[in-house]
Amino acid sequence: MELDCLIAHGASANLHERLFTLCDSSQMHACQKCKNAANVIDGTVDGRRIRGPYCLVCKSVDDIVRLNVPYGAKLLCQELFSMGISLKFETRLCRVSTRTLFWERYRTLFCK
Numbered sequence: 091m092e093l094d095c096l097i098a099h100g101a102s103a104n105l106h107e108r109l110f111t112l113c114d115s116s117q118m119h120a121c122q123k124c125k126n127a128a129n130v131i132d133g134t135v136d137g138r139r140i141r142g143p144y145c146l147v148c149k150s151v152d153d154i155v156r157l158n159v160p161y162g163a164k165l166l167c168q169e170l171f172s173m174g175i176s177l178k179f180e181t182r183l184c185r186v187s188t189r190t191l192f193w194e195r196y197r198t199l200f201c202k
């Protein structure tokens with residue numbers, strides 16, 4: 091019963107807002123082609139002026155997506171990279187709204 095009330099009142103959305111959006115939300119860029127993190131640069135590469143996210147592996151600005159991540163995850167990625175460990179990011183576009191995901195989850199749990 092209490093679980094139903096929490097879900098109905100948007101507890102998951104509230105937790106997401108308090109623990110991610112209003113706390114330590116951060117953004118980083120990743121290349122969908124090689125799955126490495128992309129750097130934001132402001133300079134000239136191969137005679138081209140680049141200002142923004144750029145994949146140093148593919149030497150391209152194409153196929154780069156922006157990721158919303160907690161700052162702790164971004165910091166961990168950067169610290170691992172400084173030790174020579176590169177993380178791969180599997181990304182896909184999410185066209186489903188949070189509300190739709192909530193109701194699908196709710197139906198799965200409680201509507202049998």
Ligand SMILES: [Zn+2]
Binds near residue numbers: 121126146
């Ligand atoms: Zn790349």
